[in-house]
Amino acid sequence: AQQERRRRLLACLRVTRDVACEESQEIGLEGALLGCTFNKLSCRSCGLSVGFVLYSAFSDLAYLRGFFCFFKDSILCYLLKNKMVIEASKVKFPALGLQEELKKLKEKFLMVHTRLELLTKKLEELNRKNNVAEKQS
Known part of the structure; x- marks a missing residue:
């Protein structure tokens, strides 16, 4: 989770089943x-x-697209260490570096790319064998 200070939001990559995301989209008319x-x-x-x-x-909010954005004034946090429930607006959340997230994403892309290359080579080999078999018959 990452805190968006100016708008008092908490932006998260994923949420639990306790959060419902409405299917219908709305258009902001104010604020x-x-x-x-x-x-x-x-x-x-x-x-x-x-x-x-x-x-x-718009461009000033575009970086929040796709994140689950919570109003800090509307949620409570459970502090494991103290076993206390506290308003999220009173909790300071550390900013997560995008560098580490991008590194993980790059590793996943490389794995997928490698798999695709292997599958492409196998497909080419199967096509070659199929062409040879057709020519021999």
């Missing part, structure tokens, strides 16, 4: 989401709106 298209996030337990997932946005 920070004016003109943006988004899906609302709500708590499955109490039904309260807790955030959004941006689908389309």
Whole structure:
């Protein structure tokens, strides 16, 4: 999770089943989401709106597209160390470096690329064998 300080948001890559993402998209008519298209996030337990997932946005919010964005004033955090529940707005979340996330993503892409190359070579070999067999018959 990464904190977006100016807008008092907490941006997450994934969420638990306790968070419902509405299928229908809405268009922001006022405030920070004016003109943006988004899906609302709500708590499955109490039904309260807790955030959004941006689908389309102007350039100043574009970096939040695809993240689960929670209103810090609308959620509670459980502190494992202290065994306490506290408002998220009172918790400081460390910023995650994109460098490490990009490195992991690059490794995954390299693995997929390697697999695709192997599959392509196998397919070419099968095609060659098939062509030879057809010529011999």
